Amino acid sequence: MSGVDWESLTEATSGAVGALVSTTVLYPLDTCKTKYQAEVQTHGQIKYRNLSDVLWEAISNKQIVSLYQGLGTKNLQSFISQFVYFYGYSYFKRLYLEKSGAKSVGTKANLVVAAAAGACTAIITQPLDTASSRMQTSAFGKSKGLWETLTEGSWTQAFDGLGISLLLTSNPAIQYTVFDQLKQKLLLRRSMNDLPSTGNSSPAALSAFSAFILGAISKSVATLLTYPAIRCKVMIQAADPEDGDNKAGQPKSPKTMTDALFAIWNKEGIAGFFKGLEAQILKTVLSSALLLMIKEKISRFTWISMLALRQHLLVSQKRIKSV
Template sequence: MDKQRANLSRRLQLILTRATKTANCTLTFSEFTWREAFDGLGISLLLTINPSIQYTVFDQLKQRLLKEKQSRSRGTGSSPESLSAFSAFVLGEVSKCVATCTTYPAIRCKVTIQAAESDEDETKEPRPKAEKTISGAMYAIWRREGLLGFFKGLQAQILKTVLSSALLLMVKEKITKSTWVLMFALQRYILVNRVKLKNA
């Protein structure tokens, strides 16, 4: 049964290549329990909060930075409407670091579960069932490595994700600013042409 469970992810990927989806679902649920069929769904759903945390932190930091710039520039009469490219890049880095550090224990548990399944395939010996659940993976990490074990590999994950996220948010800020400028220019052009048409 454990060997079948380890091959569940492969079977679910093959569902799309077989005759019908209904027949494949019936086959999957006849061989596995509902819990086994959706094993790993909980941790995947949990990890969807990573971008939410990232964008929330980015927006909060952006608002604070813009308020600070606005309070400094009150005497000059100008008000900054968007971030500079460098500021957006730095805030993107910080926000992704916060999101990754917050959700990394769940990422580590997911990797531990996947590693347990791939090790089982190679050795043909089933591992204890507890390690294939979120709570089992958390207990195994805690028992073997302690609290710091939940953050093992965090540096590599940050290096992998922070640069791309920072670039994405920097480009997003520049596109947002350019879009607003283009919209105002287009609106002004339409209004000027409308006035010219009325006067003609």
């Protein structure tokens, strides 16, 4: 079992569990945000003037449960993406330190490592990301299942928005770089009570409150810098209008970033590039801060569990060899 990177596996597991919890808790807000971002002004009229209009539509149509449409797909996408991201991020950092001989990862190297992990994540989970966006932007009560959503068009359409997703690897790259740098500075100020490293010592962890605050700050910075691309991605992945709530005259979803940029510019102007920014910051900051808080709190337990699992596998391996 010497070939298994247990520290990266611990980071990945903790991050994935944190993503699962935060996604479930904040999903109604995410659905409202996504529907609001996907709409483009048509003939001087808009359906949603603010985020609360989406929520009121669900309430007035007695479709509160529809705020959770696509939750299963989103949870699957979040779990897989965060597991892949945190494993890749931790693995690439350790690899960089081993190859370079450096004692810590600098800001520039951290950005490259985070971007590489993000690119791997985007390619693997893009179909699930596209499907969840289509489900969320479908009319309330008319969302299709995962398989039906993925197969209603060509398989290449399941990768709609991949180019922007790769561009947006800069978002988590910025986020986790800012988070890691702030975390390192904070931990340096704390007196370390851990025993000298024996190879099995658990990684240093932040308090829940500190992780929440640092997570909020780091995600706010990343969101502000990348928001126009985020909105373009939502528009590209949105479900095409098919029902009575989206009648003739409504435009089809743009298929490229250029199409989305022109649609926003022609119909909403510069302000359109930042439509829904407040909702995006509210949702992503709460989600990311909650994710990182949970990850930091369970990382020690996860580390101990991984050590127990490793010990169990080693004992089993020895027994098999002795037979």
